[in-house]
Amino acid sequence: MIGLLQRLGLSSERCISCGKVFVGFSQGYLCDECLGSIKPIHPMDYSNRLEYVVSYRVFGRYESVLKEIVHHMKFKSSKSLALLLGKAIREHLWEYIEETNPDIITFPSLNLRRLWIRGFNHVEYILIGAGVPYMKVFKRSDMHKPMAFLNAEKRQKAVLEHRLKEELIDFLENKKVLVVDDLLTTGSTIERLAYLLMSIGAQEVHAYFVAKA
Template identity: 45%
Template sequence: MGRLFSLLGLSEDSCLICGGEIAHLEQGYVCEGCLMEIKPYHPFNYEKLGLISRYRVYGRYESTLAEVIRLIKFRSVKPLAYTLGERISGHLGDFLEEAKPDILTYVPVHSWRLWSRGFDHNRVLLEGAGVKYDSLLLRRKHSKPLAYYEREKRFVTVKDAFGVRKELADRVEGKKILVFDDVLTTGATSTTICELLLSLGAEDVFFYFLAKEG
């Protein structure tokens, strides 16, 4: 990780966002001052999103929250995923209490991305939040991050990209399932997964997003 600090022109005692000094009690990548800027955003315009029964968004994909997400996903700063998971735990917990799902799961990365990054960021975020989850879904197709594609191309890219693990497929029917994902943009990934789960007999599909673009 020292190479990352070097590339950014920072010492290993510097915050990766503001460049300020990091106290020894902090996690070592982003200072407490920057982390304190990450807060739930209200109110969002919760427009209809495919067949999803209900969804919740923690914050806007901008400023410090966006910077932290990019560090996690594109710089492989795993400890920040735990830290961010801790910060959203109360907000996520409130939605879990509201939705009362039978299963909490997450949008997984492809095995190639898992190998290159070294971890599945959505899974680590849930671990940081301290909630019980199941690895229900699998990603069948590898592609560039959806941010590289135009809106219509995103829907084509995620078509048939996901499946349910064979050993867990019989748990879907009649269940309320809440899926965790990082960033809501066009809704291509979430609507595709929702349709998959409903086709397997899920009663309701909910989503929780860490951030929303726009």
């Protein structure tokens, strides 16, 4: 039975969120029930102001299904899960794009260590999944460990490793930029990115996050 299903591109798998066995397209990861539960949260708490950022939007909270997806996507290096997440947030993200009308949509660059380990930038694949055109304007050259393993002082240093690509500095002047990232935690990364953009004369910076921790 399973052999036939696999030949048809279907297979029996365990849902990464609820653990239930289900039959779906290979690398489906999530059962229909969990997939269907991925919905934007209203109302979201926006009382936390982000410096240099005109406005921001968050899809959901970093818990239950959304947390499982983000975690799996990052630590199991799953492109297909990133694409799936992109599809799930597509409508919500496009609503915000239409509202803010940015000239450029971009995302933070991964440091080399993580890029080598993972092989791809998961936010880039979320954007591909959501059908959003993007441009890479940031770069990094550091090898810091993931932020979660750093203390406050080292975090602050790590954040400074985010840079703009020099060749795009003139181009970014007077542009409205939307930065998309997976997680909003302390906000230090987005504040650094927005500061960089504003300091070279960008018109305004908006931000979109898949989840708020």
